[in-house]
Amino acid sequence: MTKYGNDRAWPFAEGGxxxxxxxxxxxxxxxxxxxxxxxxxxxxxxxxxxxxxxxxLYFFRDPNRQIKAQPGLVVGPGDGEVVEIIKMTEDRFLQAEVIRMSMFLDITDVHVQRVPLAGKVALVQHQPGKFLQAFRPEASELNEFIAMVTDSEGYGRILTKQIAGIVARRCLNYLKPGDVVQTGQRFGLIRFSSRVDLFLPPTAQMLVKVGDKVTGGITPIAQLKKDHE
Incomplete structure:
Protein backbone atom coordinates (compact mmCIF):
# COMPACT_ATOMS: atom_id res chain seq x y z
CA MET A 1 0.00 0.00 0.00
CA THR A 2 1.24 3.48 -0.80
CA LYS A 3 -0.03 6.57 0.96
CA TYR A 4 0.55 10.14 -0.06
CA GLY A 5 -0.92 13.52 0.71
CA ASN A 6 -2.95 15.46 -1.81
CA ASP A 7 -2.81 18.73 0.13
CA ARG A 8 -2.76 22.27 -1.12
CA ALA A 9 -3.37 25.64 0.50
CA TRP A 10 -6.21 26.87 -1.75
CA PRO A 11 -9.34 25.15 -0.35
CA PHE A 12 -11.52 25.70 -3.44
CA ALA A 13 -11.74 23.92 -6.78
CA GLU A 14 -9.40 24.84 -9.60
CA GLY A 15 -11.65 26.41 -12.21
CA GLY A 16 -13.92 28.06 -9.65
CA LEU A 57 -17.89 28.99 -1.48
CA TYR A 58 -19.70 25.87 -0.29
CA PHE A 59 -20.24 24.56 -3.80
CA PHE A 60 -16.63 25.08 -4.93
CA ARG A 61 -15.10 23.65 -1.74
CA ASP A 62 -12.28 21.21 -2.39
CA PRO A 63 -11.18 19.51 0.84
CA ASN A 64 -7.75 17.93 1.10
CA ARG A 65 -7.86 14.15 1.45
CA GLN A 66 -5.29 11.55 2.39
CA ILE A 67 -5.29 9.01 -0.43
CA LYS A 68 -4.38 5.38 0.28
CA ALA A 69 -3.46 3.72 -3.01
CA GLN A 70 -3.26 -0.04 -3.44
CA PRO A 71 -2.36 -2.01 -6.59
CA GLY A 72 -5.42 -2.47 -8.76
CA LEU A 73 -7.79 -0.78 -6.29
CA VAL A 74 -10.12 1.68 -8.04
CA VAL A 75 -11.30 4.56 -5.86
CA GLY A 76 -14.21 6.94 -6.27
CA PRO A 77 -13.80 9.39 -9.16
CA GLY A 78 -15.82 11.94 -7.21
CA ASP A 79 -18.46 12.41 -4.53
CA GLY A 80 -22.01 11.25 -5.20
CA GLU A 81 -24.49 8.38 -5.13
CA VAL A 82 -24.22 5.22 -7.22
CA VAL A 83 -27.31 5.13 -9.45
CA GLU A 84 -26.47 2.32 -11.88
CA ILE A 85 -24.06 -0.58 -12.35
CA ILE A 86 -24.41 -2.53 -15.62
CA LYS A 87 -22.43 -4.70 -18.01
CA MET A 88 -22.32 -3.35 -21.54
CA THR A 89 -20.21 -2.89 -24.66
CA GLU A 90 -18.41 0.44 -24.90
CA ASP A 91 -17.94 0.88 -28.64
CA ARG A 92 -16.50 4.37 -28.94
CA PHE A 93 -13.45 4.74 -26.69
CA LEU A 94 -12.58 1.28 -25.37
CA GLN A 95 -14.16 -1.02 -27.98
CA ALA A 96 -14.62 -3.64 -25.26
CA GLU A 97 -16.99 -5.28 -22.83
CA VAL A 98 -17.08 -3.24 -19.63
CA ILE A 99 -18.80 -2.68 -16.32
CA ARG A 100 -20.24 0.84 -16.15
CA MET A 101 -20.77 2.46 -12.77
CA SER A 102 -22.77 5.71 -12.85
CA MET A 103 -22.77 8.30 -10.05
CA PHE A 104 -25.12 11.24 -9.59
CA LEU A 105 -23.74 14.38 -7.95
CA ASP A 106 -26.31 16.68 -6.36
CA ILE A 107 -25.80 20.33 -5.44
CA THR A 108 -24.47 19.44 -1.96
CA ASP A 109 -21.65 17.16 -3.18
CA VAL A 110 -18.04 18.17 -3.73
CA HIS A 111 -17.84 18.56 -7.51
CA VAL A 112 -14.10 17.96 -7.97
CA GLN A 113 -13.20 14.74 -9.82
CA ARG A 114 -10.26 12.51 -8.93
CA VAL A 115 -8.28 9.88 -10.84
CA PRO A 116 -9.72 6.42 -10.01
CA LEU A 117 -6.45 4.50 -10.56
CA ALA A 118 -2.84 5.47 -11.28
CA GLY A 119 -1.58 5.31 -14.85
CA LYS A 120 -1.03 7.41 -17.96
CA VAL A 121 -3.65 9.51 -19.73
CA ALA A 122 -4.28 8.15 -23.23
CA LEU A 123 -7.13 10.41 -24.33
CA VAL A 124 -9.10 13.48 -23.25
CA GLN A 125 -12.01 14.36 -25.53
CA HIS A 126 -14.86 16.85 -25.22
CA GLN A 127 -18.19 15.89 -26.79
CA PRO A 128 -20.94 18.52 -27.24
CA GLY A 129 -24.45 17.26 -26.61
CA LYS A 130 -27.74 17.71 -24.81
CA PHE A 131 -28.42 18.72 -21.21
CA LEU A 132 -30.86 16.03 -20.05
CA GLN A 133 -31.35 15.34 -16.35
CA ALA A 134 -28.07 13.71 -15.31
CA PHE A 135 -29.67 10.74 -13.51
CA ARG A 136 -31.39 9.51 -16.68
CA PRO A 137 -29.60 6.45 -18.21
CA GLU A 138 -29.48 7.98 -21.70
CA ALA A 139 -27.58 11.00 -20.36
CA SER A 140 -24.37 8.96 -20.53
CA GLU A 141 -24.44 9.00 -24.34
CA LEU A 142 -26.59 12.01 -25.26
CA ASN A 143 -25.43 14.72 -22.85
CA GLU A 144 -22.37 16.92 -23.22
CA PHE A 145 -19.37 15.19 -21.65
CA ILE A 146 -15.60 14.97 -21.37
CA ALA A 147 -14.19 11.45 -21.78
CA MET A 148 -10.80 10.52 -20.31
CA VAL A 149 -9.09 7.19 -20.95
CA THR A 150 -6.21 6.11 -18.71
CA ASP A 151 -3.84 3.16 -19.15
CA SER A 152 -3.63 1.68 -15.68
CA GLU A 153 -0.25 -0.04 -15.86
CA GLY A 154 -1.19 -3.70 -16.28
CA TYR A 155 -4.81 -3.44 -15.17
CA GLY A 156 -6.30 -2.43 -18.51
CA ARG A 157 -7.85 0.81 -19.72
CA ILE A 158 -10.31 2.82 -17.65
CA LEU A 159 -12.74 5.35 -19.09
CA THR A 160 -14.02 8.19 -16.92
CA LYS A 161 -16.80 10.44 -18.21
CA GLN A 162 -17.70 13.81 -16.72
CA ILE A 163 -21.27 14.40 -17.86
CA ALA A 164 -23.17 17.68 -17.86
CA GLY A 165 -26.76 17.82 -16.61
CA ILE A 166 -29.82 20.02 -16.81
CA VAL A 167 -28.13 22.57 -14.50
CA ALA A 168 -24.47 21.68 -14.99
CA ARG A 169 -23.49 23.21 -18.30
CA ARG A 170 -19.72 23.06 -18.08
CA CYS A 171 -17.20 20.31 -17.40
CA LEU A 172 -13.48 20.97 -16.92
CA ASN A 173 -10.59 18.51 -17.28
CA TYR A 174 -7.09 19.76 -16.45
CA LEU A 175 -5.17 16.83 -17.95
CA LYS A 176 -3.83 16.01 -21.41
CA PRO A 177 -2.69 12.82 -23.16
CA GLY A 178 0.69 11.64 -21.91
CA ASP A 179 0.22 12.92 -18.35
CA VAL A 180 1.19 10.42 -15.66
CA VAL A 181 -1.41 10.44 -12.88
CA GLN A 182 -1.71 9.04 -9.37
CA THR A 183 -4.69 7.42 -7.67
CA GLY A 184 -6.88 10.11 -6.13
CA GLN A 185 -5.22 13.01 -7.93
CA ARG A 186 -7.57 15.89 -8.77
CA PHE A 187 -8.24 16.10 -12.48
CA GLY A 188 -11.42 18.07 -13.12
CA LEU A 189 -14.60 19.82 -12.09
CA ILE A 190 -18.27 19.83 -13.08
CA ARG A 191 -20.28 22.92 -12.24
CA PHE A 192 -23.48 22.19 -10.26
CA SER A 193 -25.54 18.96 -10.33
CA SER A 194 -24.09 16.40 -12.72
CA ARG A 195 -22.96 12.82 -13.33
CA VAL A 196 -19.75 10.78 -13.54
CA ASP A 197 -19.56 7.41 -15.33
CA LEU A 198 -16.73 4.97 -14.74
CA PHE A 199 -16.08 2.15 -17.25
CA LEU A 200 -14.04 -0.77 -15.90
CA PRO A 201 -12.82 -4.12 -17.28
CA PRO A 202 -15.52 -6.84 -17.17
CA THR A 203 -13.48 -8.88 -14.65
CA ALA A 204 -13.54 -6.07 -12.07
CA GLN A 205 -14.71 -7.13 -8.62
CA MET A 206 -17.21 -4.41 -7.71
CA LEU A 207 -17.10 -3.19 -4.11
CA VAL A 208 -20.11 -0.85 -4.25
CA LYS A 209 -23.79 -1.25 -5.08
CA VAL A 210 -26.61 0.99 -6.27
CA GLY A 211 -27.57 3.46 -3.55
CA ASP A 212 -24.11 3.66 -1.96
CA LYS A 213 -22.60 7.07 -1.28
CA VAL A 214 -19.10 7.53 -2.70
CA THR A 215 -16.33 9.86 -1.53
CA GLY A 216 -13.86 10.85 -4.25
CA GLY A 217 -10.37 9.43 -3.77
CA ILE A 218 -11.44 7.48 -0.68
CA THR A 219 -14.24 4.97 -1.32
CA PRO A 220 -13.05 1.65 -2.85
CA ILE A 221 -15.05 1.08 -6.03
CA ALA A 222 -13.57 -2.09 -7.50
CA GLN A 223 -10.57 -4.40 -7.39
CA LEU A 224 -8.93 -5.12 -10.74
CA LYS A 225 -6.83 -8.10 -11.74
CA LYS A 226 -3.57 -7.87 -13.64
CA ASP A 227 -4.00 -8.39 -17.39
CA HIS A 228 -2.03 -11.68 -17.30
CA GLU A 229 -3.82 -13.14 -14.28
Whole structure:
Protein backbone atom coordinates (compact mmCIF):
# COMPACT_ATOMS: atom_id res chain seq x y z
CA MET A 1 0.00 0.00 0.00
CA THR A 2 1.24 3.48 -0.80
CA LYS A 3 -0.03 6.57 0.96
CA TYR A 4 0.55 10.14 -0.06
CA GLY A 5 -0.92 13.52 0.71
CA ASN A 6 -2.95 15.46 -1.81
CA ASP A 7 -2.81 18.73 0.13
CA ARG A 8 -2.76 22.27 -1.12
CA ALA A 9 -3.37 25.64 0.50
CA TRP A 10 -6.21 26.87 -1.75
CA PRO A 11 -9.34 25.15 -0.35
CA PHE A 12 -11.52 25.70 -3.44
CA ALA A 13 -11.74 23.92 -6.78
CA GLU A 14 -9.40 24.84 -9.60
CA GLY A 15 -11.65 26.41 -12.21
CA GLY A 16 -13.92 28.06 -9.65
CA UNK A 17 -11.74 31.10 -9.00
CA UNK A 18 -13.47 33.35 -11.52
CA UNK A 19 -16.93 32.62 -10.11
CA UNK A 20 -15.73 33.11 -6.54
CA UNK A 21 -14.09 36.43 -7.51
CA UNK A 22 -17.32 37.65 -9.16
CA UNK A 23 -19.45 36.94 -6.09
CA UNK A 24 -16.81 38.41 -3.79
CA UNK A 25 -16.96 41.66 -5.77
CA UNK A 26 -20.77 41.49 -5.60
CA UNK A 27 -20.60 41.11 -1.82
CA UNK A 28 -18.12 43.98 -1.49
CA UNK A 29 -20.43 46.17 -3.58
CA UNK A 30 -23.37 45.25 -1.33
CA UNK A 31 -21.35 46.17 1.79
CA UNK A 32 -20.40 49.51 0.25
CA UNK A 33 -24.03 50.31 -0.64
CA UNK A 34 -25.17 49.39 2.86
CA UNK A 35 -22.73 51.82 4.46
CA UNK A 36 -23.65 54.47 1.90
CA UNK A 37 -27.45 54.29 2.21
CA UNK A 38 -28.33 52.09 5.23
CA UNK A 39 -31.91 51.43 4.06
CA UNK A 40 -34.01 48.30 3.69
CA UNK A 41 -33.18 47.95 -0.01
CA UNK A 42 -29.42 48.02 0.62
CA UNK A 43 -29.86 45.66 3.55
CA UNK A 44 -31.84 43.16 1.46
CA UNK A 45 -29.20 43.32 -1.29
CA UNK A 46 -26.47 42.72 1.32
CA UNK A 47 -28.26 39.68 2.73
CA UNK A 48 -28.81 38.22 -0.74
CA UNK A 49 -25.20 38.86 -1.80
CA UNK A 50 -23.87 37.28 1.42
CA UNK A 51 -26.10 34.22 0.95
CA UNK A 52 -24.97 33.73 -2.66
CA UNK A 53 -21.32 34.24 -1.71
CA UNK A 54 -21.51 31.57 1.01
CA UNK A 55 -23.38 29.23 -1.35
CA UNK A 56 -20.68 29.58 -4.01
CA LEU A 57 -17.89 28.99 -1.48
CA TYR A 58 -19.70 25.87 -0.29
CA PHE A 59 -20.24 24.56 -3.80
CA PHE A 60 -16.63 25.08 -4.93
CA ARG A 61 -15.10 23.65 -1.74
CA ASP A 62 -12.28 21.21 -2.39
CA PRO A 63 -11.18 19.51 0.84
CA ASN A 64 -7.75 17.93 1.10
CA ARG A 65 -7.86 14.15 1.45
CA GLN A 66 -5.29 11.55 2.39
CA ILE A 67 -5.29 9.01 -0.43
CA LYS A 68 -4.38 5.38 0.28
CA ALA A 69 -3.46 3.72 -3.01
CA GLN A 70 -3.26 -0.04 -3.44
CA PRO A 71 -2.36 -2.01 -6.59
CA GLY A 72 -5.42 -2.47 -8.76
CA LEU A 73 -7.79 -0.78 -6.29
CA VAL A 74 -10.12 1.68 -8.04
CA VAL A 75 -11.30 4.56 -5.86
CA GLY A 76 -14.21 6.94 -6.27
CA PRO A 77 -13.80 9.39 -9.16
CA GLY A 78 -15.82 11.94 -7.21
CA ASP A 79 -18.46 12.41 -4.53
CA GLY A 80 -22.01 11.25 -5.20
CA GLU A 81 -24.49 8.38 -5.13
CA VAL A 82 -24.22 5.22 -7.22
CA VAL A 83 -27.31 5.13 -9.45
CA GLU A 84 -26.47 2.32 -11.88
CA ILE A 85 -24.06 -0.58 -12.35
CA ILE A 86 -24.41 -2.53 -15.62
CA LYS A 87 -22.43 -4.70 -18.01
CA MET A 88 -22.32 -3.35 -21.54
CA THR A 89 -20.21 -2.89 -24.66
CA GLU A 90 -18.41 0.44 -24.90
CA ASP A 91 -17.94 0.88 -28.64
CA ARG A 92 -16.50 4.37 -28.94
CA PHE A 93 -13.45 4.74 -26.69
CA LEU A 94 -12.58 1.28 -25.37
CA GLN A 95 -14.16 -1.02 -27.98
CA ALA A 96 -14.62 -3.64 -25.26
CA GLU A 97 -16.99 -5.28 -22.83
CA VAL A 98 -17.08 -3.24 -19.63
CA ILE A 99 -18.80 -2.68 -16.32
CA ARG A 100 -20.24 0.84 -16.15
CA MET A 101 -20.77 2.46 -12.77
CA SER A 102 -22.77 5.71 -12.85
CA MET A 103 -22.77 8.30 -10.05
CA PHE A 104 -25.12 11.24 -9.59
CA LEU A 105 -23.74 14.38 -7.95
CA ASP A 106 -26.31 16.68 -6.36
CA ILE A 107 -25.80 20.33 -5.44
CA THR A 108 -24.47 19.44 -1.96
CA ASP A 109 -21.65 17.16 -3.18
CA VAL A 110 -18.04 18.17 -3.73
CA HIS A 111 -17.84 18.56 -7.51
CA VAL A 112 -14.10 17.96 -7.97
CA GLN A 113 -13.20 14.74 -9.82
CA ARG A 114 -10.26 12.51 -8.93
CA VAL A 115 -8.28 9.88 -10.84
CA PRO A 116 -9.72 6.42 -10.01
CA LEU A 117 -6.45 4.50 -10.56
CA ALA A 118 -2.84 5.47 -11.28
CA GLY A 119 -1.58 5.31 -14.85
CA LYS A 120 -1.03 7.41 -17.96
CA VAL A 121 -3.65 9.51 -19.73
CA ALA A 122 -4.28 8.15 -23.23
CA LEU A 123 -7.13 10.41 -24.33
CA VAL A 124 -9.10 13.48 -23.25
CA GLN A 125 -12.01 14.36 -25.53
CA HIS A 126 -14.86 16.85 -25.22
CA GLN A 127 -18.19 15.89 -26.79
CA PRO A 128 -20.94 18.52 -27.24
CA GLY A 129 -24.45 17.26 -26.61
CA LYS A 130 -27.74 17.71 -24.81
CA PHE A 131 -28.42 18.72 -21.21
CA LEU A 132 -30.86 16.03 -20.05
CA GLN A 133 -31.35 15.34 -16.35
CA ALA A 134 -28.07 13.71 -15.31
CA PHE A 135 -29.67 10.74 -13.51
CA ARG A 136 -31.39 9.51 -16.68
CA PRO A 137 -29.60 6.45 -18.21
CA GLU A 138 -29.48 7.98 -21.70
CA ALA A 139 -27.58 11.00 -20.36
CA SER A 140 -24.37 8.96 -20.53
CA GLU A 141 -24.44 9.00 -24.34
CA LEU A 142 -26.59 12.01 -25.26
CA ASN A 143 -25.43 14.72 -22.85
CA GLU A 144 -22.37 16.92 -23.22
CA PHE A 145 -19.37 15.19 -21.65
CA ILE A 146 -15.60 14.97 -21.37
CA ALA A 147 -14.19 11.45 -21.78
CA MET A 148 -10.80 10.52 -20.31
CA VAL A 149 -9.09 7.19 -20.95
CA THR A 150 -6.21 6.11 -18.71
CA ASP A 151 -3.84 3.16 -19.15
CA SER A 152 -3.63 1.68 -15.68
CA GLU A 153 -0.25 -0.04 -15.86
CA GLY A 154 -1.19 -3.70 -16.28
CA TYR A 155 -4.81 -3.44 -15.17
CA GLY A 156 -6.30 -2.43 -18.51
CA ARG A 157 -7.85 0.81 -19.72
CA ILE A 158 -10.31 2.82 -17.65
CA LEU A 159 -12.74 5.35 -19.09
CA THR A 160 -14.02 8.19 -16.92
CA LYS A 161 -16.80 10.44 -18.21
CA GLN A 162 -17.70 13.81 -16.72
CA ILE A 163 -21.27 14.40 -17.86
CA ALA A 164 -23.17 17.68 -17.86
CA GLY A 165 -26.76 17.82 -16.61
CA ILE A 166 -29.82 20.02 -16.81
CA VAL A 167 -28.13 22.57 -14.50
CA ALA A 168 -24.47 21.68 -14.99
CA ARG A 169 -23.49 23.21 -18.30
CA ARG A 170 -19.72 23.06 -18.08
CA CYS A 171 -17.20 20.31 -17.40
CA LEU A 172 -13.48 20.97 -16.92
CA ASN A 173 -10.59 18.51 -17.28
CA TYR A 174 -7.09 19.76 -16.45
CA LEU A 175 -5.17 16.83 -17.95
CA LYS A 176 -3.83 16.01 -21.41
CA PRO A 177 -2.69 12.82 -23.16
CA GLY A 178 0.69 11.64 -21.91
CA ASP A 179 0.22 12.92 -18.35
CA VAL A 180 1.19 10.42 -15.66
CA VAL A 181 -1.41 10.44 -12.88
CA GLN A 182 -1.71 9.04 -9.37
CA THR A 183 -4.69 7.42 -7.67
CA GLY A 184 -6.88 10.11 -6.13
CA GLN A 185 -5.22 13.01 -7.93
CA ARG A 186 -7.57 15.89 -8.77
CA PHE A 187 -8.24 16.10 -12.48
CA GLY A 188 -11.42 18.07 -13.12
CA LEU A 189 -14.60 19.82 -12.09
CA ILE A 190 -18.27 19.83 -13.08
CA ARG A 191 -20.28 22.92 -12.24
CA PHE A 192 -23.48 22.19 -10.26
CA SER A 193 -25.54 18.96 -10.33
CA SER A 194 -24.09 16.40 -12.72
CA ARG A 195 -22.96 12.82 -13.33
CA VAL A 196 -19.75 10.78 -13.54
CA ASP A 197 -19.56 7.41 -15.33
CA LEU A 198 -16.73 4.97 -14.74
CA PHE A 199 -16.08 2.15 -17.25
CA LEU A 200 -14.04 -0.77 -15.90
CA PRO A 201 -12.82 -4.12 -17.28
CA PRO A 202 -15.52 -6.84 -17.17
CA THR A 203 -13.48 -8.88 -14.65
CA ALA A 204 -13.54 -6.07 -12.07
CA GLN A 205 -14.71 -7.13 -8.62
CA MET A 206 -17.21 -4.41 -7.71
CA LEU A 207 -17.10 -3.19 -4.11
CA VAL A 208 -20.11 -0.85 -4.25
CA LYS A 209 -23.79 -1.25 -5.08
CA VAL A 210 -26.61 0.99 -6.27
CA GLY A 211 -27.57 3.46 -3.55
CA ASP A 212 -24.11 3.66 -1.96
CA LYS A 213 -22.60 7.07 -1.28
CA VAL A 214 -19.10 7.53 -2.70
CA THR A 215 -16.33 9.86 -1.53
CA GLY A 216 -13.86 10.85 -4.25
CA GLY A 217 -10.37 9.43 -3.77
CA ILE A 218 -11.44 7.48 -0.68
CA THR A 219 -14.24 4.97 -1.32
CA PRO A 220 -13.05 1.65 -2.85
CA ILE A 221 -15.05 1.08 -6.03
CA ALA A 222 -13.57 -2.09 -7.50
CA GLN A 223 -10.57 -4.40 -7.39
CA LEU A 224 -8.93 -5.12 -10.74
CA LYS A 225 -6.83 -8.10 -11.74
CA LYS A 226 -3.57 -7.87 -13.64
CA ASP A 227 -4.00 -8.39 -17.39
CA HIS A 228 -2.03 -11.68 -17.30
CA GLU A 229 -3.82 -13.14 -14.28
Missing amino acids: GGTIAFFTILLATAVFLWFQFTNWGAGLFLLLAAFLWLLI
